[in-house]
Amino acid sequence: MGRDESPNVLLVVLDSVRAKNCSLYGAARPTTPFLESLAAESITYTQARAPSNWSLPSHVSIFTGFEAHEHRLTVHDRLRPGNTVFESLAEAGYETGLFTENGFLNGRSSGIQECFETVTGVPDEYDETYDTASLNPGPDGFYYADQLLDWTAEQDGEWAACLNVMDSHRPFEPREEYDMWGDEQARQLQADLDVRWEWQFYGDTHPYWRLAGLESLYDGGIRQADAVAKRTIETLRQRGELDDTLVVVCGDHGDGFGEPGRLPDEPNAVSHIIPMHEELLHVPLLVRPPGGTAGEMCHEPAALTQFPAVVEAYVDGDPSGAAFATERVVSSKQPVTADLRDRFEDACGDVTPFTAASHAVYTNEEGRAVRKRYHWGDEGLEASISGAGDFRLLREIDPTAVTGAFDAPEAGVREPMGGRQATEQAKEQLAALGYY
Template sequence: MSRHNVLLVVADSLRARSTSVLGYRRETTPFLDAFAEEATVYTQARSPSNWTVPSHVSMFTGHETHEHGVDHTARLDAGHTIFEELAEAGYDTGLFSDNPFLTDHESGLDDVFQTAVGSPEQYDSAYETNGSLGDWPNGFWYADRTLEWVDDRESEWAACINLMDTHRPYEPLAEYDEWSDERSRELQESMGFKWHWEFLSGNLSLGFASILEQIYDGAVRQADAIFETLIRGLDEQGVLEDTLVVFVGDHGEGFGEPTAIPEEPPAVSHRIGTHDSMYHVPLVVRAPGQREGHRITDLATLSRFPDAVRAMALGDGNADGPAFASPNGTVVASQAPIGPAMREEAERVCGDAVPFAKHARLVYHDRPGDEVRKRAAWGDSAHESVIKGCGGTVEDRDIDAAVVRNHFDSDRYADVAIATPLDGYTEFEDASDTQFAGDLDDRLEALGYK
């Protein structure tokens, strides 16, 4: 049975409602729109968590976030990911990203791959970002490195490229920055990297968050162009038709959307909360040789990525069905409370960390058509609603949080031992005692995680 290459393209912080492929009013994903004509679009895909590390671990291992419990304070043990499985089957594997959680962190996600390419010390000026908030190359640099690596392969390959262009701070090149203006760019620059706390504290009106969305939309357009570079490059190399292509956001992003749970903060950026803007992500999949496009409204989860690879690349399963759709019509997602460094920042800016340091637990159930039922618990409060398409809600009502918690405590899920706690490492402020000192610590702070 033939085997196929695998390309996983992750646009970091890309939410579904900001993509034209899923109906957004702005043409933010023109290439993805065209690509979807020969691919499968999942209109109701959910991420396992609302930030990078737990979401990627779930994608790589197939285990839900509350099962594996891996975050930046634990190291992923060897032998639990689909990329290691592919390597054992004779594939060359590679990771390409500017995300320090993936390529430089002691959590070990880069060790999953035979090749890992992170932030370069030097790069051509053609790859410079469009702004003053960061000194790192844009995603085109990583796309070109991925294509060079693929061109050197003599056997089947599997690559993951994580694009940070859609992660704050948003700095799209001028040719893609179609909807922002000088005011919005000056606002982002004046707030610096950790602008989410300014909104969560009430120091800035949430109305200004929607102004930042104008720049974000340009960043989405840039990520779409980078994806086009990858696909056209693979086609020129003659390997596209033999490659399983998965384009997805690892989690979403919030721009001040109000939440239905009174005790929960509004949706700002990511990492805190249950708002669907942080969990509903685009998912477009093109199987090797696929020519006919499909739109799947069944509830889907990124945690099924390993199963999809086994079915469509390794040929170990049924490749005809919607591989990412939940087999039982239920999807779960969760977020552990913020750690000490973020709590300290919350106390400094907001005066109180308690409103932000809670568990988020979500249970989604499939419904007919392009709808899902969402039950979400934020600490001891919970709410239920029906979500239509990319955001419209009906049938809102408060529910007992135990309904959500009991679902996570049921026998259908079990803890899995796939990670080891990092000795002497509790949070980012301890980085000076570990290998995280210096540039990595600065990069994490630049991304707002300190």
């Protein structure tokens, strides 16, 4: 990568945000007013898909450019050094930073933390004005945005950073000014549930319709994540740095609130990791190039794994062909780990519906639609999707029409941890977010 007059790079990941609930993509609730204004000077991708249905494999794909079925990294693995775009940028002279409370990213067990020169995770001490939650105590996304902004202000040369915003991740506890649709009943339901509530819905302790209350809190979390992105990007604008920065804003995956499966034995979508519904895979994606653009829209399938290639094109000074749009986008469900399997057995007995393999392939259609072919276990289907929340079933298909796209050899970027999993510190952070 070159460096003469190269732009700064800012990746803002709105963790767990699905396109369907963003007003940018037509949701009735005004959840993303800032993204809507940013779209006027950005490229908005209407058909972006996540490489996987949860944080760890999706972030590895975004950082490395390898699809989830190529890198195959799970909680039992470490990412080998030297495979991410941020390390390449550091070699080119950039200062690199990661700012997040997500223990899958800032915990040393995954290896991701070591790909950045500066890492800000959950602090021991912080200003209490950032601590506005009770179920997940600690600073919210505004803290990490401010830490990033303090860090960028100290840089003399180019920088590249990832800000992972967890305000839209469960438990959903937006500040009062953003909690516009939740009510006391929804907040009490969330407080009464386990932090990881899949088991209580999949195990029939609660009916799926009760998830609508949690979705109202989730929408407030998206509104707050949108505000965190605004503080970050608008501060760079005020400093005169925005036009020297490539900005990418995306979701890493979505969340499920009881949406039914479309294939036999496919479970309802509850939170993430297990489902492969559109609610989990269709995510927001905006790109503001240095200097901005005239508010463009791209309706072709877009892959988040294009991030390293897009960054490299801008850094090398030849962004004319840089785009997230591709002829084919693929998404994979990573294998269910032993810990997850045990939990499903305890809550549901039969684990078969939850451990089935699943993959999805997206290709372009005429107009603004994409064609989705996917399978859940031994059943497959084909559908046409014209926008967030739209799904038109076309026909059943043989799963082999999908699985052939996932025959690539392993990329060799992971190091199995021999049965070891996250450190105790990382587990503590992840437990507050519904893991472990």
